[in-house]
Amino acid sequence: MLSKSKMKFIRSLELKKRRREEHAFMAEGGKTVRELLGRFHCRLLAATPEFFARTPAPEADECLQVTPDELLKASLLCTPQEVLAVFDIPDLPLDEDAPRRSLCLALDGVQDPGNLGTIVRLADWFGIEHVYASPDTADVFNPKAVQATMGAIARVQVHYAPLGALLDRLRDVPVYGTFLDGRNIYHEELSGNGLIVMGNEGKGISQEVAEKVSRRLFVPNYPPGRDTSESLNVAVATAVVCAEFRRRMS
């Protein structure tokens, strides 16, 4: 059973402020929770008998068997799940050297937690291990973001840092970004390391960061020059760009 105080604690993790104070976040759903178990320290796991039948001894400080109804009451996603768990937010050292060795992403003000989580999930698919996010980017430990990562947050490190200063320290690496007036990505040379900058859903890449992008790219629409939607969803654009980088390397 979930006591009132535990219920209250779990639901408080909806707020970023509380997550930072508690150094904890909440994950829901069998697939996501199973991916995170063993990678992140789990403080509390509440699940239905069905979950425990498939995952007999989850590595957690405290395991509680609960009803689907209790889970739904504690849920921050408001969709029925078989499990929810509270994990420690890991202490990640800011690895600024990764873009010299490998391809990394930089997110400049991505606002929607679902978009952010989807980007982390596709980064994992395309073997991108480090994502740098501007401080005004959504919090990757937001429950909706965690959900959208589908567990990829266990493998992809998201570092929050002011991007302008970061790019100043990384002048020796190629910095890519997509712009409506950028160059056709299919005709450009693409490297196996560096940073791909993706911008805010409405405003794109901020001026400060845009000035530090050395290679301006464009994902062509079809047929070229046709009057279509003005842009792609940011997660979709990130996917097309990452896929093209990896296609060249395969």
Add this chain to the structure above:
Amino acid sequence: MLSKSKMKFIRSLELKKRRREEHAFMAEGGKTVRELLGRFHCRLLAATPEFFARTPAPEADECLQVTPDELLKASLLCTPQEVLAVFDIPDLPLDEDAPRRSLCLALDGVQDPGNLGTIVRLADWFGIEHVYASPDTADVFNPKAVQATMGAIARVQVHYAPLGALLDRLRDVPVYGTFLDGRNIYHEELSGNGLIVMGNEGKGISQEVAEKVSRRLFVPNYPPGRDTSESLNVAVATAVVCAEFRRRMS
């Protein structure tokens, strides 16, 4: 001002049943509403003075100037917008011939309205004008789906039809689908017409439809064979596949 009865009517359009009965749907936000005006018949438009300043004479049966507070109360998205509008659902003839002439999408049980709307938006970007959706796919006139299309719903036609029977009638066109055991898309021949089938978020393509897919594709992860996320978000996978088809044709 929005009368109580209008407010009630607008909010009732959250339900698919009511949308079908009324033959109407609701759109929110300046960009989306402006894209739809003039393409779909607008019954009612409620907006702030700021919207009317930028769009002086919107083509609508009834225009109401309202406060941001009233808009928020009527909103189905619960995010502040400057405008909302009620449009007629268009009567689209089911064009079954389009996959013979051009590249089209088929969605087999895509559940999330946000994913569906994002797919419609990217279809527009990649010049795909027809999307066939199985009856259990989310409703494209769901407010969240409309929002995610960012207006592309004005240019892309979404037809609901049982996919098994449709594919039986389209045996002469190439039918592509993505599967974890499909063939590397970058090594396959891709055509300029036909259907690309995308499946449900959790279960993928249903067995009935999978049997009718003649060309099984796979978007390779990186590095090949690495243990990563099991899959990509469906909108993200659709984007990578469509981009690759169009790259070949450009």
